[in-house]
Amino acid sequence: MNKYEVRKFEQMLTSINLGGWMSADQVLHLVLHFVGAAGQAYGNAKYFREKYREASAQLFLDPNHDVQVVPFNRVAWHVGDGRGKYGITNQNAIGIELCQDTSTGSNVWEWDFHPRTRLEAILVFAYLMKKFNVPLSRVVRHYDASRKSCPGNWMKDDWKKWKLWKKDLELYVTTGKLVDSQRGIVYIDKPGLEDSKPSTPSTPSVKLTNREVAKQVYRGDWGNGQKRKDRLTKAGYNYTAVQVEVAKYKEELKAGTKEPVKLPQSIGVYIFNTKVWVRTEPHEGKASITEEGYMYDKDDTISLEKVFTQDGWVWGQYTSYSKKQRFIKIGADGGKQFATKL
Incomplete structure (x- = not known):
């Protein structure tokens, strides 16, 4: 397998968070979403597979895995909030959720996609465009279906990162060149020739506070036991100090002592x-x-x-x-x- 071919879609199919049948010729749109949470592909797949959520998507992508939750011939619930106002519906669109890199900011609106996730999205969308004969003009954001702020981490500067990704997708499907113009990375300069500058896991561009890291630890982002300690230490954090904050955070959640809800700014x-x-x-x-x-x-x-x-x-x-x-x-x-x- 070529290093830059689309990965195998690992199956974690739901039997409850999906609608009726959808034939190949019904697929008119491919929709990009951000998960809006810290979880990665397996965690999100499990979340939507096992309990009724009134939501789902066909695929979840992270730096290492492509996980399928809803088959391509079944309806996923991912753009129903738009009620078809803009012509994009659950019944004519496939939803692809991109997991976020929590090392790149302090909240879901700042967490970017890991370079390998962004790259995989290009490969997956190109594959599905060909499979379902979907033109580039119908590769869209959740925002285009309902005006929801999704992918919310790409909204800044008039959707600059979304526009760069869309141009990179167009370049790949028309010429075979595979690039990340957001970061200046060239993966394939010419078809059949892989560049020597592939992406590597990024280090945090913003050093988080111990409190912010503690919330990630609580969610399970850093693993458990010795693995957690090794990862935190390698990333430059004081393991003992972070664990103190984790304990404090647990107590606050248990006691319900979070800051009061402030209205009406709380959407x-x-x-x-x-x-x-x-x-x-x-x-x-x-x-x-x-x-x-x-x-x-x-x-x-x-x-x-x-x-x-x-x-x-x-x-x-x-x-x-x-x-x-x-x-x-x-x-x-x-x-x-x-x-x-x-």
């Missing part, structure tokens, strides 16, 4: 510190719980479109990727929080 991505029911209306009681009995678990994340107070609770509202309006409690008004804004 965005939240991480839960406990299990919370998803509801069809912003009301307490069993009647408002979704028919499927769907819950967000501890450490799950969600992107909220609206945050408001009602009946003593702080509620978050969002449109599920299966096109349904959903509500979820993120805390008591002036009291304990169930989720914290990232």
